[in-house]
Amino acid sequence: MNAVLLAGICWAIITYILTGPTHEDSRDIVLAAVLLAELIILGIALYFFIRNKEVQIWVSPSEFHYSDPVFGDYGFTASVNDITALRQIRSATNQYAEHIVEFKTGESKRIMYQNYSIDRQKLFDALQKANPSIIVPDGPWEYEITRPQWAHKVREKLNIDD
Missing domain, CATH: 2.30.29 (PH-domain like)
Structure with missing residues (x-):
């Protein structure tokens, strides 16, 4: 859920806030940061899925x-x-x-x-x-x-x- 929410927030920022040619560099930075965060979130989710232990x-x-x-x-x-x-x-x-x-x-x-x-x-x-x-x-x-x-x-x- 966090990965989906993060992707939605990224889309909203790029679509509504970082518009126009002056924000192209900012869009690239946001996309890189979101991609890194997505990989971390999905990696943690995969780790817990594979480990599959519970209290x-x-x-x-x-x-x-x-x-x-x-x-x-x-x-x-x-x-x-x-x-x-x-x-x-x-x-x-x-x-x-x-x-x-x-x-x-x-x-x-x-x-x-x-x-x-x-x-x-x-x-x-x-x-x-x-x-x-x-x-x-x-x-x-x-x-x-x-x-x-x-x-x-x-x-x-x-x-x-x-």
């Missing part, structure tokens, strides 16, 4: 397992009795989302399931079934909002609840 998450009565072979074969398995919470956090400033598993030891591990067709509610229900003391979000799309420290101070002075 795996499962919960048993005693264990939680997470495996992400796409990004450096990152993964872990932990006892559900060691987990205290699964938190979904979103930054108020840049909308960056994080998904974090917290442990009794104070350690936390990031997991990335937002780009995959993971049924979040089933994951939350399975964790609660394995260990009812695990804190999970209220819903699959419920996120805790985090703000920088300066924003907390401003909101406090303006008497706005966090």
Whole structure:
């Protein structure tokens, strides 16, 4: 989809913005840049298509397992009795989302399931079934909002609840 969108944007720029004989050099530069970007996008798509690996998450009565072979074969398995919470956090400033598993030891591990067709509610229900003391979000799309420290101070002075 990105490759098709990029080609459409390139066509629009050349057709509507870079018109006339004075922009011939600019058109060549835009075409070269778009061609390079298209090759990179299609190369990445081909790499992921050939690799064809996916995130795996499962919960048993005693264990939680997470495996992400796409990004450096990152993964872990932990006892559900060691987990205290699964938190979904979103930054108020840049909308960056994080998904974090917290442990009794104070350690936390990031997991990335937002780009995959993971049924979040089933994951939350399975964790609660394995260990009812695990804190999970209220819903699959419920996120805790985090703000920088300066924003907390401003909101406090303006008497706005966090």
